[in-house]
Amino acid sequence: MAGTEQDQVSGKPHVVVIGGGIAGLAAAFRLRNEPVRVTVLEASSRLGGKLSVSEVAGVAVDEGAESLYANRRRTTGLIADAGLGEKIMSAGVTASAIWTRGEIRQQPDRQFMGVPCDMDDLARSGVVSAEGVERARQDLVLPSFDRDGDVSVADYVGGRFGQEVVDRLVEPFLAGVFSGRAADLSFEATLTPLAKAARTHVSLADAAGSLTPVLAEGQKPPPVRVATLDGGFGSLPPVLVREVLAAAPDASGAPTPPSGSSPGARAAGG
Ligand SMILES: Cc1cc2nc3c(=O)[nH]c(=O)nc-3n(C[C@H](O)[C@H](O)[C@H](O)COP(=O)(O)OP(=O)(O)OC[C@H]3O[C@@H](n4cnc5c(N)ncnc54)[C@H](O)[C@@H]3O)c2cc1C
DSSP, rough: OOOOEEOTOOEEEEEEEOOOBBBHHHHHHTTTTEEEEEEOOOOOSSSBOOEEEEETTTTTEEOOOOOOTTTTTHHHHHHHHTTTTGEEEEHHHHOOOOTTTTTEOOOOOEETTTTSOOHHHHHHTTTSSSSHHHHHHGGGGGGOOOOOSSSBBHHHHHHHOHHHHHIIIIIIHHHHHSSSOTTTHHHHHHSSHHHHHTTTTHHHHHHHHHOOOOOOTTTTOOOOOEEEEEOOOGGGHHHHHHHHTTTTTTTTTTTOOOTTOOOEEEEEEE
């Protein structure tokens, strides 16, 4: 998102949002009732970015992201504020597990996106070998890693815990969410809260622990509630676009709905 400048016609600050994916649309939506003029610039032919839905045999099927963590209030709050709260559908409560080292194994109880917080817990899970646990324990004694710019998830997490934790825990998790390899995914962009916490904790396990509820002896973590929207997660962007434009009676430009096909979508309002 670009910075603001004073709009010469209206006198209001002018906010230019670069990219009409869910992040840009959420920003425009949050600003829709503020005393600012908002312009969303989108390079592609449609708004919505990785959120997109199309019909297959009469059924709405997501082409990109299809699920959300219902525990995350920021996401569910956005959906509710857009008037779609009733459409949140839970996938039911279940536990994810990993097929590794010859059997299906539960993930460690305390972890952040696959990054373990507690080495004894990691050992109990059996997800990595005894040698893998020993290597992971080095995270607790290794000096702080200087991070000048971005690094890949594999480089940072592997450097702290060893490759086995990346291969058997983190990669399965991230590949499912971001459809990419840990060696190609940005640590800052995909594990953003952890990357931030890692700047104030030497140990990455401690950084992950600062983002994860502490469990009493024998207590299990609260279930992760995975949900989607009736009509597809991809049905959210068009609603945000509609609400942004509705809040701007003098909306101008050429808003292209997410199903549109003309190049360079642009929506302006405020
Ligand atoms: C196949 C797949 C499945 C996924 N599944 C899930 C899931 O189930 N749950 C989940 O939470 N996450 C999932 N994700 C991740 C999630 O989709 C993304 O994290 C999220 O949609 C990113 O939103 P964004 O707005 O930051 O970026 P994007 O959706 O990438 O949007 C960025 C927009 O900016 C535009 N743009 C880029 N550069 C410029 C420029 N210079 N000028 C103008 N416009 C520009 C792009 O064209 C694009 O429309 C999945 C991702 C993929 C690929």
